[in-house]
Amino acid sequence: MSFTLLTEVFGIDKDRLYATYFGGDEKQGLPSDEETRLIWLNYLPAERVLPFGCKDNFWEMGDVGPCGPCTEIHYDRIGNRDASKLVNADLPDVIEIWNNVFIQFNREQDGKLVSLPHKHVDTGMGFERLASILQGKDSNYDTDVFTPLFAAIQKSTKAAPYTGKLGKEDPDKKDMAYRVVADHVRTLTFAITDGAVPSNDGRGYVLRRILRRAVRYGQQFLNAPSGFLTELVPVVVNMLGEAFPELIQKQKEVEEIILDEEKSFGRTLNKGIERFKKIAQGIREANAGSDKALVVPGEDAFFLYDSMGFPIDLTEIMAEEEGMTVDIKGYEECMRLQSERSKMDRKKGGNNGARPLVLEARETSALAGKNISATDDMAKYDWNVKPSAKVVAIFTTTESSSDFVEEVKAGDFERVGVILDKTSFYAQAGGQIYDTGVLSAANFKLAVDSVESYAGYVMHMGPITSGSIKIGDVVECQVDYARRTKIAPNHTMTHVLNFALRKVLGTTVDQRGSLVDESRLRFDFTNNKALKANQLAEVEAMCDDIIKQQLDVYTQNSAQAEAKRIQGLRAVFGETYPDFVRVVSIGQPIAPMLEDPENSNWSNFSVEFCGGTHLKNTKEAKKFVLYEEGAIAKGIRRVSAYTCDLAVEAEERGAKLQAELDAIDKLNGNEFVEAVSAFKPVLDQSLISLPLKDNLRKQVDGLVNRVKKIKKEAAAARAANGVRDATDVATKAKEAGQDIVVVKFDVGTDSKLGREMLEAMSKIIPTGSFMIFSTDSDANKTAAFTQVSQHHVDSKQLDARKWVNHAMAVMKGKGGGKDALNATGQAKTVEKVDEAVALAKDFIQ
Template identity: 55%
Template sequence: MSGEEGNKSELEWPMDRVRQTFIDYFAKKYDHTVWPSSPCVPHDDPTLLFANAGMNQYKPLFLGTCDPNVPMSGLKRAVNSQKCIRAGGKHNDLDDVGKDVYHHTFFEMLGNWSFGDYFKKEAIEMAWKCLTEEFGIDPERLYASYFAGDESSPCDEESRAIWLQFLPENRVLPFGKEDNFWEMGATGPCGPCIEIHYDRIGNRDASKLVNADLPDVIEIWNNVFIQFNREADGSIRPLPARHIDTGMGFERLVSILQGVSSNYDTDIFQPLFVAIQQATGCSESYSGKIGTEDGPLFRDMAYRVIADHIRTLCFAIADGAVPSNDGRGYVLRRVLRRAVRYGRQNLNAKQLGFFSTLVPTVVELYKNSFPELGEKQEMVTAIIAEEEASFSRTLDKGLLKFSDMADKVPKGQPFSGADAHFLYSSMGFPVDLTELMAEERGLALDRKGFEDKMQHEKDLSIKAHEEKLKAGSDGKDMRLVAEQTAYLVNSLHLENTDDSFKYQWDVPLNDCKVKALFIGRGETPDGMGFLDTVSTESGTVGIILDKTAFYAEAGGQIYDTGVIQSENASMTVNAVLAYGQFVLHLGALTHGSFQVGDSLSCQVDYQRRNPIASNHTMTHVLNFALKHVLEDSHANATIDQKGSSVDSSRLRFDFSFPKPLS
């Protein structure tokens, strides 16, 4: 930007205006459909913890698998601002947040898309005019990079030629696959991309600083040209339909237009810093310092972490995620506990529950663009408050315990992995939080020691489970592990067990074919444990049938028992377990023998199943009743089922609720 443009006030380009200007530019000038952001918690893509890019929801269009009956199938051009979270999984910025002035776990991705419509020339021209004309950014500060080509993919000469219409040759730069080639996976859609970079300082040749990971020369916009398909042999072939996928960091663009050198100095974060100071009672306001300049208390780092993390939690919880002990829920728990620790220890927050008081500020900041935050505000606040209170009960003790442990670390030695495991298991400290605190004390963490301790605990749990299984199976290992299931599929060519008959009652299921007979891992010369014939002398055996009426243990409900028999043999079924697509019936023959290929009859003990089914039904009734009583009396507070256990004599229903029950 020019000197005059560099002094733009926040009032001239507030965050809401920046976002709306981008969307209107593509919608009104280039006939793009304004498509809503998908939730940042994917409900239909098991490969993702969180939505981490604008293109996630458009995968079916890129892959050609979109249902023709859904509205998205008709899209040709689209524009939006996508809610994204990068914390956990392949894309993880959690550990870097706070240490610099540009990393975030939550961010918005501005994007425009073409699905088999316009391509490189139009996309580059649209991007150039958007930045230089619509936003008035100084073209002298812009640089473009393109794919230089390699042994498997050609140089993107087309993009280079287009860019030379807008920029001089010394600002159109070639880079390799890591920076300028996009692939969806090892095989599938792929293509070169161009990146637009911005020099915050200006009046210089910054070409050598592009992609140097410096805060003064930053990438602001990526345009991916999806034009090839990567084959299994590594070669590429042209796609029948070519697509455009672009993404521009909203927070970075706002910082440029507001004339500041840090995303955290914009009106996206400044109101949050004010709210954080009020909530914690910290004597010093945010000043933007990093590293050693931030002093021994790292106050500004704490401000950045808390401001970033409260946004992440608000959006994730509003979109359906809940802090828990696994998956994305555990990522959120880690995020929350990091923020609370910074507030209590670095900003000396006195108020119990300071973190949840920041929710209204986030809602106010985003009310115009993401109204779902306001609609879920009470629920979001309640869940954060409950998590914060739970962690606060052990936080102070944990901090004292950590300090005591750290003081005893010999000079030159890392913080003990075993001690980190104790803080994790007894105090609820995620290991990355302990690692961060150790780093602040100048200590490394023995990560391997921590992982070894975790594995040891896991091994003990597995061993206990194995001993439990062996106790009822003559001491034999009757589990079907990956080696056995692979053998069933690849060597015996077995198909899935059809267990749909478990929903039938009070009638035997006849003509069930024996597909495999199992006597235990390591019980045969090849170690697999499969035989063609079993008898009363075989002890505990496992039978896999082509179909079954028995219910396998699942979802907290215990398995069926009963009898499997033929005209000349019978087996008492003591347990039924599911291993992937196979149902294994465990028991001992009372007389006769079974052979692979025999036709058997399944006779479930329905008298035993009756109370189990009743108790299973009661868990649903209890869930409904709890929702009716508790949710109706507490607006925006929801019951979250954590688990259940059902057998013939009892039931257990585990749930969480962010409000007192009485």
């Protein structure tokens, strides 16, 4: 097919094509791929069918994982010559344009190759290379795949035009920057359109690294303005939107995400570059006159990552530009020390340091090698059954090993894994948690606390609580259906929630994940903004209404190709589905949908691919309550909900809070103020209906305004009382012949009131000096307002600053002022205020 497309459809001269195949590897015991060689000889002469070793024709995704031999098609740009010796020579004139990888092995941690139970072909074509061939260009970057982007970059940055220079011919890295920016903005536009989002984990971090590399090249080498990358998105959409219409639909979302990332990284980019320059300069100075290789310490690379947001590969590129390398081991050690690794999931692994109970490719291949068939788990869709099943494998692990055993008894291992020929247990998949229960026989019992499926082998895990079990024994499968009865409503209503969100927010909403267990449901989806209160209310009401409609839940197996044609059918982004799928529909039988898949009416029902366990009718869910909504990443929102009894309880909690708030509304004075303050945190922490919580918060806001008014009136009364009391104290002091006064009030710490009280006392004793301690019991604060007369300063009897600091020291407070005449002290406590008053009085003795 590859050869036919290239030669017959695209019209490429087959005399310029060379095919490579895997020539074998004796060290690894891998034979030459003669089957592929013989197939190629049907199309090309033997001198253009070339064998190569593992380096070129054995594809691996990394140190571990799926891999296999491959066959490649190479093209000679010049032609009319024997270019066989130039194949795989890394020359621009002879290039690889197609690769077919035969994924048939798994590379283990120890380096061994294990045959995969399921094999497939992974094919890939070089789109840009093919375009350069068809357009007669010598470089991918000279094709119309890139030239419009280069023009837009030049317009945005005002840099010199792109000239196609490489390596030493491009010393200022201008052309390199053009290529990096153009390539990366295309990648970002497509990836974000497909639902990926820059983040600090997994594929999201790959995107973030790509984006930050593009920003750095643009700003450092092209002097690009902030936000320039975002400006290039419309160019990509204009170029490729006709072929990929989803680019047009998601353009605004892509622009918002990229702009947000640009702004975030832009705040630290220049600082990071300057920091790296200082690091590089320090390394050169420290190694002046030495022949030692220049290495950026791992600690510095980690700092750039942790504090400046520089991905390690960006630091490596900057180091390479300076003729340096990075101490990757040191960097990785810093990463390791930054946070403790999570402990192994106790559900999957035993205690006491045992390896997790997980079947890798080696184990599943071993089972297949013994002709053990995958587990028949169709009984998982049955309820209240106790089928008998035969034990076909027993898996155990220790701290240093994992192995299949013939027999095991209670106490041998903390937890074991048992594989049966058939089962009624549901293995965790598609967001739904596993079933729990018991496997039992006459003299055996295993408490199943986790169930997982590996390459079709369903493993039941847990401790053996009594007896022993061996291969060939027959056990009874006893699922905890009471627990599953709580899981099923959450799964069915997750489908309903997905449907409701798309109805309320639009069809651009896509599922990004879910979690369904016995206590709640959680749903992740694409949306750039938080849901408004009215949207949450509409979604919740729609879900609750579908429960009230008492709709039947239908399931039917179908060919995937046929089922995908059903209008409105939903599938999970990134999920791989088999050729034959299970369709779940709520409220509409599936057979008519398959007969007339283009009927637009089907969009009015929830229809999804799903292998989980569900209700028979939505009425069994009883009640639906949305209790949580928030962001988990840029452009990804998460909602959580209750069904059944937990939803009813949430509704009752909400009603109770409403009653409490109604009662608070009828209170007055301090009792009202204290009740409102106490109610707010209780409301914030309550897991109740979000629409109700929003309404209660609005009511609380109204009560808070009343609280502010009451406090304002109280403050005004305190101020009036404070000035009056200060006047009275000064009057009595004058009558007693005193010109230095220390007094304590409880009228708050407002500085304006403090000045007013000091002014009132000065009017009574114009040559007097005063220190007023005033407390705020509610805020637990104390202020000391101090004024010293010029007479007392000149006589060096008092200095306002020294006086207030002396007094406030006992309260661990501090004071200060512009001069010796005025000062203010503050303490974050009201305790020991009487001691402070005594110290102030002692100071004037």
